[in-house]
Amino acid sequence: xxxxxxxxxxxxxxxxxxxxxxxxxxxxxxxxxxxxxxxxxxxxxxxxxxxxxxxxxxxxxxxxxxxxxxxxxxxxxxxxxxxxxxxxxxxxxxxxxxxxxxxxxxxxxxxxxxxxxxxxxxxxxxxxxxxxxxxxxxxxxxxxxxxxxxxxxxxxxxxxxxxxxxxxxxxxxxxxxxxxxxxxxxxxxxxxxxxxxxxxxxxxxxxxxxxxxxxxxxxxxxxxxxxxxxxxxxxxxxxxxxxxxxxxxxxxxxxxxxxxxxxxxxxxxxxxxxxxxxxxxxxxxxxxxxxxxxxxxxxxxxxxxxxxxxxxxxxxxxxxxxxxxxxxxxxxxx
Numbered sequence: 001x002x003x004x005x006x007x008x009x010x011x012x013x014x015x016x017x018x019x020x021x022x023x024x025x026x027x028x029x030x031x032x033x034x035x036x037x038x039x040x041x042x043x044x045x046x047x048x049x050x051x052x053x054x055x056x057x058x059x060x061x062x063x064x065x066x067x068x069x070x071x072x073x074x075x076x077x078x079x080x081x082x083x084x085x086x087x088x089x090x091x092x093x094x095x096x097x098x099x100x101x102x103x104x105x106x107x108x109x110x111x112x113x114x115x116x117x118x119x120x121x122x123x124x125x126x127x128x129x130x131x132x133x134x135x136x137x138x139x140x141x142x143x144x145x146x147x148x149x150x151x152x153x154x155x156x157x158x159x160x161x162x163x164x165x166x167x168x169x170x171x172x173x174x175x176x177x178x179x180x181x182x183x184x185x186x187x188x189x190x191x192x193x194x195x196x197x198x199x200x201x202x203x204x205x206x207x208x209x210x211x212x213x214x215x216x217x218x219x220x221x222x223x224x225x226x227x228x229x230x231x232x233x234x235x236x237x238x239x240x241x242x243x244x245x246x247x248x249x250x251x252x253x254x255x256x257x258x259x260x261x262x263x264x265x266x267x268x269x270x271x272x273x274x275x276x277x278x279x280x281x282x283x284x285x286x287x288x289x290x291x292x293x294x295x296x297x298x299x300x301x302x303x304x305x306x307x308x309x310x311x312x313x314x315x316x317x318x319x320x321x322x323x324x325x326x327x328x329x330x331x332x333x334x
């Protein structure tokens with residue numbers, strides 16, 4: 001009885017060990033994925049799947065795209081898919097793009113598709129834009145004709161992806177900026193804004209002639225002017241601002257001249273006051289000089305009286321002259 005119980009215990013322990021080993025095996029080895037690949041006609045060994053686990057590669061991220069690409073009759077070694085996964089690429093997106101390019105008869109090798117994906121671009125969207133062109137609308141672009149009138153235009157740019165230049169080529173922002181520059185240049189070379197309003201297609205033709213898609217990841221198919229409107233009279237506005245600036249300059253110069261005149265006038269007044277002070281000082285010294293001359297005998301008393309008479313004579317004549325001037329200034333006198 002004891003041996004029977006011991007045998008049952010050993011059998012249970014062996015069964016549990018086998019169960020755990022099988023669980024670990026099926027957990028580590030994707031047998032279901034291997035069976036799916038075999039049923040789809042894709043040759044993938046069980047050891048390759050185990051190697052993916054050891055290299056920390058999700059087998060589903062490799063085997064699933066491999067089944068899709070094999071069904072599309074596009075031969076790609078599994079090692080290239082795994083290398084692209086380890087490089088941080090999106091294997092499924094690359095495979096979808098290659099299938100779409102193959103259906104559209106576009107040449108897209110795996111190396112170029114992988115490079116586009118690793119460059120951070122959406123490779124599937126690029127292939128879709130190669131098949132179906134995309135329309136990019138520019139914002140309102142303001143330009144001024146030669147006559148000074150502002151013209152506001154909007155353009156629609158139809159582009160197609162150039163897969164050969166997608167890696168390293170400029171994006172949509174460059175296309176929009178170049179088209180805007182072309183519109184500004186074309187409108188700026190027009191004599192009047194009426195010429196632009198009459199023939200908006202002239203803008204498209206001149207802009208397309210410039211080859212604006214050089215160095216970009218796109219090929220410009222057409223440029224259509226969606227809307228053209230007239231804006232401000234920038235020329236007149238600039239002339240008004242120039243006139244205001246000239247007026248302010250003239251006012252500043254006039255103020256400068258006035259300040260100089262005021263300063264000169266004050267300087268002259270100061271000089272006159274100085275001269276008056278000197279005259280008053282000189283007149284104050286005259287009586288002292290006369291007294292000194294009388295005491296020293298250089299001047300007699302009669303000489304002094306004659307001088308006083310001449311001074312009185314001079315004062316009287318000045319008063320008479322002033323009276324004649326006042327009389328002649330009255331109304332009715334000639």
